[in-house]
Amino acid sequence: MTLVRSGVAQGKRLLMDAALRLMAHSRSLSSLGLRELAREAGLNPNTFYRHFQSVDELGMALIRHIADQLRQPLRDLRREAAQRAAEGGEGGPRLLGVDLGRGRLVCHETVALFFRFVEENPEAFIVGMRELHGASPLLRAELREVMEGFAQDMAEDIQNLQLVALDGEGVKRLSSLISRHLFQMSLDYLEQVDQRPRICAEAEEMIVTLFAGASVLRSLEQAPRA
């Protein structure tokens, strides 16, 4: 399996794959030496120089690649979740004019699909989360940006699907929060195999809670003498 897209110089691909493998198996990027990379990739140490100037640069390429690879699938996944939830949608209890049952369903599907996706791309999430808090400021900044992008996507979807009665800014902040938390939980999910159902359930609960809270607070400030 070649984890990294073709079109780039194969040596580069091999090195990036090697890095991905090593990092997934409990290493941080900053602890990898170019020689170790090359060895794992089955290449000459000097080949590293042909493609990257430093380990950080490889990290950058890796992150960009991963981000490209994940962004669209994640969008598709949310769409699918929404659609599936819409089919089984009967009017449940309502909160401030929003169908709570349907929201719960969308949420449930989204979370389930998300973690399935995590399970299918473990290296990507491990590396991403590790380096988001890692040693290199460059990578941290880049990853923050990437994740902001994901949150942005999510916000747009939520608004398009009209899942909640909130203004754009509010939805954006919520999305950012939710995506951050989901990504953060992805590591626990991968690692604590026996806790997976609990993690899913808690993630769902958090999302629903946040939306409920945001809705109710908004309605309060619109009609402060309730």
Next chain:
Amino acid sequence: MTLVRSGVAQGKRLLMDAALRLMAHSRSLSSLGLRELAREAGLNPNTFYRHFQSVDELGMALIRHIADQLRQPLRDLRREAAQRAAEGGEGGPRLLGVDLGRGRLVCHETVALFFRFVEENPEAFIVGMRELHGASPLLRAELREVMEGFAQDMAEDIQNLQLVALDGEGVKRLSSLISRHLFQMSLDYLEQVDQRPRICAEAEEMIVTLFAGASVLRSLEQAPRA
């Protein structure tokens, strides 16, 4: 300034301080060599062996120390916040029988004090967050436990102060969520100096939103035909 408590063998202390310094200045534990540590501590390389068997073991000691150092101050801090908020407490808008204004005030104070505390102990938070997602499974597990402890403390405080109408389990889950998020934001807070007010505001907002959401959901399930 000696960052690590006395009572231990000074050499150990020096080494731990050195590690703390190096890690705070953008390094991950797994990328530190014992020789580098010893150099930074002004000691002979072999001295490391006298106190630790591996870098992971040092990391473990470091985490335990940091945790001990932070736990009580954090508790005090929450108490202080609650007290301060109680003094200035006038009846604001109410949500489901809970004084929303007072909750907001407690929340505001808590968040402000928390981030001030972060500002005063940057190394601790940097190291903690870095290794929580870091390369060593051992350290990750230990840190998760430590943070669970913090969340537990917080849950007890919240219940003792009767800040919200929720059952114990609910409060615990919320606390865990909140503490996780606060800790996570501590890195951003330290790094993005210009964004600090925004980060504080968003943290406050999240907490209030979560409590509001949890309350309203609970009231819904207690009286499903509202």
Next chain:
DNA sequence: CCGCCGGGTATACAAATGTCTACTTGGTAC
């Protein structure tokens, strides 16, 4: 046909690293 160039290799070397064994010291127990 020839020269060029991107991608890959071979060899070499100074510097740094982990680890071993052996030595010194300052206190403390008896």
Next chain:
DNA sequence: GTACCAAGTAGACATTTGTATACCCGGCGG
């Protein structure tokens, strides 16, 4: 006083690392 022990040092070793210089090869333009 002496034996002991934790804490720290000194020196040596094989190994590993980053990096530099030089070489190889397959395709492409002219």
